[in-house]
Amino acid sequence: MVIVFALVALAVLAVVAVLHWYVWRRLVRDTTRGPGPARRAGTAVFVAGPVLMVAALVAERSGAPFALQRALAWPGFLWMALALYLLLAVVAGEAVRPLLRRFPVRRARAAAPVPEPETVPAGEPADGPGPDARAPAHGPGPDGPERAEAPGPTRRLFVSRVVAGAAATTAVATVGLGTHGVLRGPRVKRVTVPLARLPRAAHGFRIAVVSDIHLGPVLGRSFAQRVVDTVNATQPDLIAVVGDLVDGSVKDLGPAAAPLAGLTARHGAYFVTGNHEYFSGAEQWVEEVRTLGLHPLQNARTELPHFDLAGVNDLQGESEGQGPDFDRALDGRDPARACVLLAHQPVQIHEAVRHGVDLQLSGHTHGGQLWPGSLIAAAANPTVAGLDRYGDTQLYVSRGAGAWGPPTRVGAPSDVTVIELAAARA
Template sequence: MIAVFVLIALVAVGLLVTVHWYLWRRLVRDVSAPDGLWRRVGTVLVVALPLVSVANMISSRAGAPFSVQRVLAWPGFLWLAMLLYLVLALLVGEVVRLIVRRARSVPARAAAAPDAGAVGGPPVPAEQDRDEAPEPEREPEPDSASASSGSSSSPEEPGRTPTRRVFLARTLAVGATAAAATTVGSGAYSVLNGPTLKHVTVPLPKLARAAHGYRIAVVSDIHLGPILGKAHTQRIVNTINSAQPDLVAIVGDLVDGSVADLGPAAEPLRHLRSRHGSFFVTGNHEYFGDAAEWVDHLRELNVHPLENARRELPAFDLAGVNDVAGEDQGDGPDFRKALGDRDPGRASVLMAHQPVQIHEAVDWKVGLQLSGHTHGGQLWPGPYLAELANPTVAGLERYGDTQLYVTRGAGAWGPPVRVGAESDVTVVRLASPST
C-alpha cells in the first residue's frame, strides 16, 4: 500500500513539474529577453505558485491552524483553476501556431522552387568561368554606434523589433492568460454570488392527491471551509427561505472541517424556514473529519439528521441513508434499517448523497432519490469525467420505477470556481399521479 501511495505521489509530482515547465516555456521563455525583468519575475511565479498550492493541500491534511489554512486556500486553490484553463488555452494556441507555420511554409516553398523554364539553376554570365563558383556577398558589419544603441526588445534580436515568431508567442500568451483569468474570475463570481433557484416537477408514485404540489428544497455540497464561510451559508439560507418550501433536504457535504473551526459558519442554518423542518444526511466529506460531531451539532441548529432512518410525514415517507464513505468507520448506509419496515403502500422519498446509491434504492422500490455529490462536474470539462463515476451527473432521470434527481450543489470543493456547472438550490415539486 505504501509503495502504491509513493508511486502515485511521484506521478503527481512529475505531472505538476511537467505542466509548469510547459507554462514557463510558453508564458516566460518564449516571450521575454534572457536578462529581462519578466524572465526573472515569471520564473519565480512558476515556481512559487505550485508550491503554495501544494502547501495548501498539505496544511488541511496535516491539521494546520485554521488561520493558516485560510491564508493558503485562496491563492492555492485559485491557482489550480488558473492552471487548468491556462493549459487548455495554450493548447488551443498550439493549434494556431501549427496553422501559422503551415501558412508561412507555402509561399516559402513557392519562392524556393526554380522557374519552369530554368534547368540547373540561374544562368551563369558568359565572361564568368563555368568552373568558378560565384563569391557570396558579405553582409556589411554594423558600426559601433549601431551595435551599442537600443535595448533588448525580444529574446532573439536585441535592439530590433520582435520577430514574427516572438510577436505570435506574445500574442498567444496574452490571449491565453486573459481567457483563463476571465474564465476563473466569472466562475468565482458565480460561486460567491450564491446559488440560483431552480424548479423541477417530479411525478411521485403513490402520492396522495391532497399532497399534490408539495415542495422540497434540495441543497447539497455547501462545502463550508477555509474559503466559503458564514456569508456563503447565509446566502443559501436566504435563497431557500425565499422559496417558502414545505421541507428542506440537505443531502451531504456540508462541511470541510471541524465544528470548532466551522461551527460559526454553519450558524445561519438555524434560520431555515419550512413547514415540516430541515433534514440532513452525511456526505463523503463529513467522514474526512468527525461526522458524529457534526450530526450532534446540526441537531442544535434545528436540522434533523437521518442516520439510516425514516420520518413518516403526512404525505409520504422521508428516509435517509449515510454516505458510502462511512463504511470505513463502521457507519455506512443501511437501507434495511431505513426502509425495511415501512408501509409499501405509501409514497417514498430517499435522501442519499451519492447518485451511485440509486441501485439499492431501486431494489427497495423507492419512488424518488435526492442526491448531490457530483457538483455537475464543477469545472469544465469536469462533467465528462463525472459521467465515468456517476450514473447521473445532474438533473432528473429514471431507473426502473425509481426516479433520481441530482442537484449540482450550492458550493464548490477546492477552487471556489464553477465553469459550465452553475450552483443551485432546487425546489422539487411533487406531483400526484392521480391528478
C-alpha cells in the same frame, strides 16, 4: 500501503510539475528574449503557484491551524483553477500557432543617412578623387542597401506573444467569472417530479434540495447565510441538506455553520452525511446540525403526512463502520406510500431501486464543477446533474450550492433546487 501511497503521490507531483513546466515554457520562456525582469517574474509565479496549491491541499487534509488554512486556501485553490485553464488555453493555442506564422510580421526600419554628393577639392582632377582617396565613412556605397533594419520581434516571438496573451486573458476571465458565480450564491432551480404513489393531497409539495455547501477556509459564515436566505425565499414545505456541508472540524467551522439554524420549512429540515463529513468528524457534525435544528437521518426513516422520507449515510462512512444501511432505513414501510430517499452519492441509486424507492435526492458531483470535469464525473456517476429515471425510481442530482477546492465553477453553475412533487392522478 504507505509505500504505494507515496509512489502515487510522487507520480502525481511529477505530472503536475511537467504540466507547469510546459505552460511556463509557452507563456514565459517563449515570450521573452532572454533572462531579465519579465522572465524572472513569470518564473516566480509559476514556482509559487503550484507550491501554494499543494500547501493548501495538505493543510486542509492534515488539520493544520485554521488561520494557516485560510491564508493558503485563496491563492492555492485559485491557482488550481487558473492553472487548469491556462493549460487548456495553451493547448488550444497550439492549433492556432501554425496559422499565425503565415502572417507577415512588419518590422520597424530605421533609415540610414543618405550619402551627400561629394565635392571635389581645389587642385584635384575633375574626373574623381585620387588613387589614395578613401570611401565615404558616413554610409554604404550606392550598390548597398539604402536602409538598415532596426531590431524587432522575430516571427516566432511575435506568434508566441500573441498566443500567450490570448491564453492568459481567456484563463483569467474564465476563472474570474466562475469565482464570481460561486461567491454571489446559488440560483434557484425548479423541477416538477410526478410520483405514481403520491396522493392528491400532497400534490405541489415542495422540497428545497441543497447539497455540497462545503463551508471551509474559503466559504464561511457569510456564504452560509446567503444559502439560507436563498432557501428560505423559496418558502419550501421541507428542506433536504444532502451532504458535504463542511470541510473542517466543528471547532473551526461551528461559527460558519451557525446561520443554518435559520432554515425554515413547514415540515422541517433534514440532513444526511456526505463523504466530506467523514473527513471532518462526522459524529460531531451530526450532533452539531441537531443543535441547529436540523434532523439527521442516519439510516433512518420518518413518516410525513403523505409520504415517507428516508436517509442513508454516505459510502465513505464504511471506513468508520457507519456506512449506508438501506435495509434499516427502508424495510418494514408501507408499500402503498411513496418514499423519498436522501442519499449523498448518485451511485446509491441501485440500492434505492432494489428497495422500491420512488425518488432519490443526491448531490456529490457538483455537475463537474470545472469543465471538462463533467466528463470525469460522468465516468464515475450514473447521473451527473438533473433528473433521470432508473426503472420505477427517479433520481435527481443537484449541482450543489458551493464548491470544493477552488471557489470557482465553469459550466456547472451552483443551485438550490426546489422539487415540486406531483400526484400522477392529480
